[in-house]
Amino acid sequence: MIPIVARILDFIYPAYCQICSTQLSYGKSLCNVCLGKLVPVEAPLCSQCGECFDGDIDSQFTCNNCQGLDFSFNFARAAYRGDKSSRQLIHDFKYSRQIHLAENLATLTSLALEDSRFLPFLKNGILVPVPLHWLRQRKRRFNQSEEIVKHLARQIDMPWANILKRTRNTETQTRYNRKKRLQNLKGAFQLRRNGKALISNKMVILVDDVLTTGSTANECAVVLLENGASKVAVLTLIRG
Numbered sequence: 001m002i003p004i005v006a007r008i009l010d011f012i013y014p015a016y017c018q019i020c021s022t023q024l025s026y027g028k029s030l031c032n033v034c035l036g037k038l039v040p041v042e043a044p045l046c047s048q049c050g051e052c053f054d055g056d057i058d059s060q061f062t063c064n065n066c067q068g069l070d071f072s073f074n075f076a077r078a079a080y081r082g083d084k085s086s087r088q089l090i091h092d093f094k095y096s097r098q099i100h101l102a103e104n105l106a107t108l109t110s111l112a113l114e115d116s117r118f119l120p121f122l123k124n125g126i127l128v129p130v131p132l133h134w135l136r137q138r139k140r141r142f143n144q145s146e147e148i149v150k151h152l153a154r155q156i157d158m159p160w161a162n163i164l165k166r167t168r169n170t171e172t173q174t175r176y177n178r179k180k181r182l183q184n185l186k187g188a189f190q191l192r193r194n195g196k197a198l199i200s201n202k203m204v205i206l207v208d209d210v211l212t213t214g215s216t217a218n219e220c221a222v223v224l225l226e227n228g229a230s231k232v233a234v235l236t237l238i239r240g
């Protein structure tokens with residue numbers, strides 16, 4: 001953008017950091033201080049669900065989050081740890097309808113793609129957002145995962161398709177333990193009619209804003225694999 005235009009826009013529509021409210025220059029939604037406070041997910045982490053650990057992972061390692069669970073996706077990987085700053089960012093995005101944050105959040109999410117396990121997915125893959133039930137989407141006005149995927153696809157030059165739908169409006173899962181969450185989600189997702197041709201023999205990167213237990217992502221992965229996807233990996237902005 002021409003600098004003078006950006007200066008005028010700053011004057012008409014002042015931008016503020018979404019976390020600390022510092023005034024920013026046009027086109028930014030986070031200040032460098034707050035960006036620097038976000039904590040990237042780094043090894044060691046659980047090779048299945050992406051949970052971070054502060055110690056070393058030895059051969060005796062068992063993950064408290066996914067021990068005993070056999071997920072259908074190959075692995076899940078988040079870009080940043082879930083903490084006060086990153087959760088507030090996602091909360092503002094989702095519940096305060098700050099849709100302009102999507103582009104920044106997509107850039108932040110792409111950090112996780114540096115994990116070399118994504119390489120084959122990036123070569124011959126497709127990005128698919130985790131869907132919201134239409135009732136919830138109508139209330140929220142947009143699907144946060146879809147908005148992130150749209151921008152991410154453009155940034156990394158990869159195809160994307162909104163081919164999953166949520167057929168049951170499962171209530172918020174936070175009250176349930178992980179076993180109950182998995183049961184509660186059985187059969188909650190379906191493929192849209194045009195979906196099969198788009199994922200046949202393709203490696204799918206399933207994208208969501210937050211990964212908590214992995215149960216939602218797992219249900220989506222089951223549907224994608226049943227319909228011809230060759231592999232599914234899960235990419236999220238934060239690890240809940």
Ligand SMILES: [Zn+2]
Pocket residue numbers: 017018019020021022030031032033034035
């Ligand atoms: Zn800030």
Ligand SMILES: [Zn+2]
Pocket residue numbers: 046047048049050051063064065066067
């Ligand atoms: Zn795990």
